[in-house]
Amino acid sequence: MTPNEFQSLLREWCQNDFDGSEGWLELKHDVEFLAQELYNEYDVTRHGGHGNFSVRLARWIGSADAQSDQQSLYTMLRHLVFLGDKELVAAYRTAYSKHVLSWLMKIGRVNVFAPNARDLMNSLLNRTLLTQITDSFGLRRFLTTNSIQGQPVRYTWLEHEHDWDRDNFTAAHLKLSDPNRRDLIVLFEDFVGSGSQMEDHVERACSIGGGTSVLLCPLYICPMGAQMARDFVAMYPHLTFSPVLEIPDEKFIYERQKPEEHSDFANIRRTIQAVHTKVVEQGSALQDYGPFGFGADGPYGKSGGFVVMSSNCPDNTIPAIHRKRTGHWEPLFLRNSREPI
Amino acid sequence: MDGKKNPFSNLYHTESLSTDHFVKIFSPKLLRESRTHELFQPGSVVLTGLQGSGKSALLNLLKPDVLIAYQKSEEPWPLPKHCSKFLSASIVLRSSGALDFGQRAIPQETQEETENKKVLGLFFGDFLNYWIIDDLLNNVDLLGSPEGSTLGEFLGLDLSIEKLDFFASSLKKDSCWFGVMDDVEDYEGLRLKVKHRISGYESYLNYNSDFPNDYVNTKTKPGAPIGCVADALKGAGLIPRDLPVFVTIDQFEDLMDLERDEKGNAAPTFRSVIIRMLGDRDRRVSYRVGARPYSLSKGLQGFGNNAFTEEMREYEVVDIRKVLEGTESRKTLFQEFCEDVLERRIKFSGFSSTSTEDVLKTVFGSRPTVEEKVDSFIRGSRTSVVSKDFPASDAIRNELVTIAEKDPISAKLGEAWVRQNIKKSEISKELVREQPWGKRTYWKKERKQQALLQVFSACRQRLAWYGAHDIVLLSGKNIFAFLSICQFIWAENMRSNDYEAYELPEQIDPHIQSMGIHSASEHWFRKVRAEPKGGDDRHRFINVLGTFLRDRLRNDKNMSYPGENGFSLSSGELEKQVFIEDFIESCVEFGVLEHSAHTSKSKSRGQSQKWHLSSILTPYFQVPTPHTKEPFYASISDVNKWMQAALIVSPGPVISDSKAKRPKTASNNTQLDLNFRFGEED
Incomplete structure (x- = not known):
């Protein structure tokens, strides 16, 4: 998906959100502001033809096929903790x-x-x-x-x-x-x-x-x-x-629904599980920690974060945010890993 | 986006541009209104208007360096001929250092708070006097320099060294200085003395020195030395006797920040110093004060003498908003103002246009009809336009559904027409098929905006605004709102297209325009909260009111009240409730509500007033922008309920115990919510 195509799609979402209950307009406003002020600081993709934030955002959203998954991916940005x-x-x-x-x-x-x-x-x-x-x-x-x-x-x-x-x-x-x-x-x-x-x-x-x-x-x-x-x-x-x-626990999504979790998380959970087969090749020997990323099981199963630092993306952040699989999945914030990936 | 340029990225050009650039970007359209000519004629003027309405830009025309830039440029001379000659000085309170008076307390001889404030006010007035005189003499020097000599000659100045020295020697004798100028020997010495006095204040207020002891016994009266300087300039023959001297004081409202003490009390000490200058009726100097409406609170008195200044007698008020309001006999200049501002901005940014049409229409397109808006935005089935609870036979309903597929607006109007008439007369499907409401021109016209709102709502779409007409309408006579809308649309267009950097976009896609307008409106709604003096209260109130008006318009399926995008109150009833009156007034002063007189249809209400949401906020609340038909006839109790729902606490009896809860707002859940740990240890 190109940035122009994505803008057109996003406009459609905002237009259809007639009573503002989805909050697309506010989220769009925030993301555009932070893209300008913060997200472009991300170091890993600064060089090497990865494109600026808006290019990567369009490719990332376009990596998902279903519109509901595309919307869930965009919703993740509401929860992103970017430490610049x-x-x-x-x-x-x-x-x-x-x-x-x-x-x-x-x-x-x-x-x-x-x-x-x-x-x-x-x-x-x-x-x-x-x-x-x-x-x-x-x-x-x-x-x-x-x-x-x-x-x-x-x-x-x-x-x-x-x-x-x-x-x-x-x-x-x-x-x-x-x-x-x-x-x-x-x-x-x-x-x-x-x-x-x-x-x-x-x-x-x-x-x-x-x-x-x-x-x-x-x-x-x-x-x-x-x-x-x-x-x-x-x-x-x-x-x-x-x-x-x-970083408080509310900023993490768990494999199983936690009481009083954010209302966005049900859709996000469904999406990150649904797209995981695109994000990581099944049976790959290289770093497949599952849809929620690196980490041990807790009372609600594995947890995944939405944390990104300007220097790199931690491996317990949701892989859909940082993992690249050529021809299948474009990351928003590509992770630079110590291990082979 | 590299290489592209948003001509509206900097909304506040007046404060950041060089004079050469200012003359290119300034629109002189406002000067076609004779009310603005008062700024360039003798007599004091308070120029008021909302944030960004163009006050500072107009006041800039009083500066000689700006006028010199006009003389050198190809731009036509901006001022009317009959008011082009004056000598001026100006002070912008924020950048002059005047606000440093809030930075360090001046030592007081007495512990008595009221006396302290009086002395502090006198020092502040003394600082202003010297600062303004310094600027006035800077301008005299500029007009005597090779750069300004042409303007100087035009004004009739004769600036020989002998005359300047004579001016200094006669000025120093005036008693207004309390002896400060006694040892001045010539003009240069006078200039140094003035500068030294200012730097004494600056040094002390910035904690670089102790307070100069000699200032304690040489405080000048607010405005007095400025008048003496004007007199002496004329007496020495430096300037013609009939040349008016103007003093501009801009950003008056910033003084309110200085006036809050540690307990949160806010006696208008600093503002009253300026009011005193206006009220002294010193005909030697005319003042121009640039102020936002909220800073001109009721009952501002002159410093020291507590005299009320009288509008029309001591000064005139020029309200930019009123200047731009049209009347029945006179069209508003606002549309032309917008066109000129837009044209100058895009030209200044290097865009070129080949179109011969006016630039507003070139960029944003002409006015769409409500039917065109529906065609552009409602893509799916239109059968949902006719309400499910429609109280007529299936045959009639089906007829309307058929109409809706082709013309949803007509179907929605038809539904309202049937609802209004079904009990009065027999209505058949054949009659509905003829669409008799289409012949009732005025009935239809008054309800089209409401029908549009209901059609978009039924199809679960956001109401759309686009085209030159909508953009001017949404700006609500505020050029800052217009620039803001242009900024958001342009940014959205840049994100959505790969056009060449310097090619002027033409007829920007309605979807892009509508998106930009919604973003601008949302931005302005957020901005309400950030405004001082109760922005948070106004934000909650407008949220309650906007939602109330939208829901009424959406749910009024009979379309009996199509004008209820605003509310009216009886003036008599309002006057009895000072707290509510003050609150509503603050909403107007901060540009959240638009106010106008209302001739009520109900005689028992007596004289009435009406208020509408600020036009720029209407897209956020999905409320039609035009003010047509009768507003919602509210009672004080209604307004009280809205205020209670917005948790605005009144000290008076009207606001009873409230069970209202704070309106739910979606949690941001952004990283701003994170708690950094500063005070704990494990």
């Missing part, structure tokens, strides 16, 4: 100025009105090792955004997934017996979905002992990941969990 570049910078600044510094003030019992507060905070910061779970957090940019000096090591836990050794890590990065020891560890991550990717690394950080304290500070976290983090806090008293934004 400005939001990322704001989250970086909040993570440091609010979450990290508050944690340090609490640990060091710093009275901010005391004359030596600055010195105390500096000494606490010198005891802190800022790390990232995966490189998608962008530790380098975090440090420059917050003007943090003197962090020569930018430790990424995922890089040491297979050869991590507690003693080596402690000796190389914490130097716990040294006067210049670092016994305060911060684990950052940009986005946590189910938590499976952070699980091992949080456990490792918490198992170091030797009087270390750990702060887990994801910028954005989904309900399942947040629950996992809270379970860790219950297990490890020296772990603090302080996310910048916990």
Whole structure:
């Protein structure tokens, strides 16, 4: 479908919505505004002939055959949570100025009105090792955004997934017996979905002992990941969990209807299940997590999100939004995956 | 969309354009109305109009740099000959720094609140005096420079250095300065003194210095030094004795933001300073105040003396909306104004047209009939046009259904005609087949819009607006609304077509136009909420009222009340309910309702007034735009019910305990609802 064809179709939907109960006009207005102000920030499709947002939107809607599915896809945009570049910078600044510094003030019992507060905070910061779970957090940019000096090591836990050794890590990065020891560890991550990717690394950080304290500070976290983090806090008293934004459960759709879910979700659920055979080739060995994307089963089955970050699309977002299958399905926000796809 | 251009992307051109560009884009059509000439003749004027109605653009013509740009351009001189000569100064309150008075409190000698406000008002007046004088002298300098000398000569200025110095030495002796100018030696020294005074205020208000102590004992009276400067300019022979001096003060309403104190109280201290300037009857200077209607609240008194200013005596009010209202004997200029504005915008954006027809019709097409609208938009079966609860025989109903397949409007009118007459006379299917209602020209004409609404509603379609006539009508004499509609239609057209960047679109598809109009209307409805001084209340009220009017028009199948897209109230009844009266008035002042006098058919109602939804909001509520026939005869109790349903709380007795619930609005469920965590820890 071309953008012109899609506009014509959308006009028809608005025209037929005679009493406004479908809300097409308001949604169209919002999408056009956000397309201009936000959605065009999406990095993965910026180059490579993917087309701008309006081109991708038309192709995406045109990937579905039935008009009811096309309408459900468009309705998904009402629920889309797009975290753009400005939001990322704001989250970086909040993570440091609010979450990290508050944690340090609490640990060091710093009275901010005391004359030596600055010195105390500096000494606490010198005891802190800022790390990232995966490189998608962008530790380098975090440090420059917050003007943090003197962090020569930018430790990424995922890089040491297979050869991590507690003693080596402690000796190389914490130097716990040294006067210049670092016994305060911060684990950052940009986005946590189910938590499976952070699980091992949080456990490792918490198992170091030797009087270390750990702060887990994801910028954005989904309900399942947040629950996992809270379970860790219950297990490890020296772990603090302080996310910048916990995305509420209402922003996720479940395999089975949840009480008080949004009235749009019934149609969306039907559509994402109906189009999944187009989105992913049946029997494909490559990343087929089902219509709701990556994640474990919950009380209402698997859940899928509508979250997109300007840097990439998480894998627990509905695959119909981010998955490409040449000749069958065009994504709205193509995901750049670590795994073969 | 790359390379394409929306000529309406910037709706506020006056504030952003250079003077060279302004002269190309400004439409002088309004100057054909003699009421606007008052702006260029001696005597103070309050120029009022809704947001974007063209106040600032008109006031811009008082600026010498704009007039110089006209002299240099190919555009014809915009002003009528008899009022082309004046010297002026102007201050735009927002950009001048005057609003910085809300940024830092000025030290007070007394703790008494009323006294403090008086002193603050005097400092504000002092700042305005110096700022305006500085601008006036800037303009004198401009007219003496090579760039402005032609205009200067035209005005009869004689700006020799000797005369300027003489002007300075005679001015400094005036007692209005309280000694501030005593050490001024020449014109240059005078200019520096004035600038220094302004920078003293700016520096203090921006927390860069302490308050200058010498200001405390040298506060000037609002307007007094400006009159002295005008006098001295004439006395020194710099300007002719008969050359009027004008002072423009624009964006008067912005002062309301300064007037709210920490407790939310809003004494009009700052506005009253300007009212004082108007009310002093200082014939040496004439003021022009650009103000939105809501800022000119009842009972504004002059600062310090609490004197009420009198319209017609101290100043004239020129209301742009009234200027554009036609009368029975005189056609409104609004259509021509729109045509000119549109033509200038598209020419300015580089579009070219080969059409010889007027540009409005070229771009949007001519006026469609209601039948043409139905043909363009109702594509499926039309049998649903005739109501299921039609109280006549199946034979008559079937006859109407047959008519509906060809002409749904006639069928709908026929249904109403049958409903109105079925109890009075015998109606056969043969009679219906002849469509006798078609011969009742006026009866039909008055009901066509209602029939259109009911046909679209029966076919489950949104009512459509398109064509030059509809667009002008929807703009409701507000050029800002017209530009906004054009902006949305153009954007929709750009999204829907691959036309060449500089090719003027002709006869834009009605579906695209209608979509753009609906988007514009929805945008304006959202905008109501964002307006100050109770925008949220007005938003809820208009939602209740608009829905009420639409439902009545849709459900009135007899079409007995085709004019009920507005409501009327007895003036006597309204006057007794001050809260309701003030609220309705605020709806008019903010452009949510349109107001006019109403000659009621019922003598017992006495003098009446009527209100309609602002035209631009009618597509959102699916209510016909034209004001025809009798409006809904409302009682105070009806209005009270609407206000209660909109949860507008009254302090008075009319509003009793309300069980009304806030109107349901669909949850946005956007990312804006997300709660960022700032205060919690796990």
